[in-house]
Each structure stands twice: as structure tokens, then as C-alpha cells.
Amino acid sequence: MESSMLELQVVLPSRIFTRVEDITHMSIDTPTGSVGFLPRRLDCVCPVIPGILAYRRHGNTEEEYIAVDTGVLIKTGHKISVSVHHAVASSSLPELEEIIHAEFEQLDEQEKLVRSISAGIETKLIRRFVEFSHEH
Secondary structure (H helix, E strand, O other): OOOOOEEEEEEOOOOEEEEEEEEEEEEEEEOOEEEEEOOOOOOEEEEEOOEEEEEEEOOOOOOEEEEEOOEEEEEEOOEEEEEEOOEEEEOOHHHHHHHHHHHHHHHHHHHHHHHHHHHHHHHHHHHHHHHHHHHO
């Protein structure tokens, strides 16, 4: 890789989501706004908010996109590491939007299941507590 290119690694809690080399520039959303990165930008650490990480590879005219959740970005030298909870990628923003909606629907269903299970556990604990208090 040339020294005038960036190397990006997106890391999830359970695995490395992607590694991309030969990036000429990228941008990501932070609490203070969108931050751009070029190869000679100073090293830094910054929080990441849910949004779109956009980058362009050397020789490509089109940007590529990764939707990311909250996390942290660390830039050292020509390497950028982004550690987030969730990520999905696409070279098309409309396609990325469809993927995100599908992911949210799936998460909503999982959240409903977890809430249902939690409610059942709480109900059983309350019953046990009431039974125990009547016994003593």
C-alpha cells in the first residue's frame, strides 16, 4: 500500500467486519459533526455516533458506505480502526437504507422477544416472592 493511502478496519464486538486498503479519503459522523480523514491527517481518537461512514478507494470514482452504530475511531499513522456495535455495508445508499430497515425490523422482533421473556421471569419472581412471604 502506498504511504498516501489509508487502511480502514471496522471491528464489531464478535469479529472484524471489514478491512479496506487503498483509501484516498473517508468521513464518519461524530457528536460534533462529520469528520473527514485524509492520509496526512493528525492521529486522533474520537467517538462515533450512528451514521454513515463513507470512503473512496484509489482508482474508484464512486464512494462506498458502511452504516455504523455507536463506537470509537482511532487513527494512527495511515491506519484507521473503527470499533462499533453494529455495521452493514453497501456501495449504494438506497440499498444501504433497505438493509438498515430490514436490520431494525429484525432487532425490533428480537427486542420484543427479550421483553416478553423478561416479563415472564419478572412474573415468576413476583409469584415466588408472594408465596415465600405467605409461608413465613
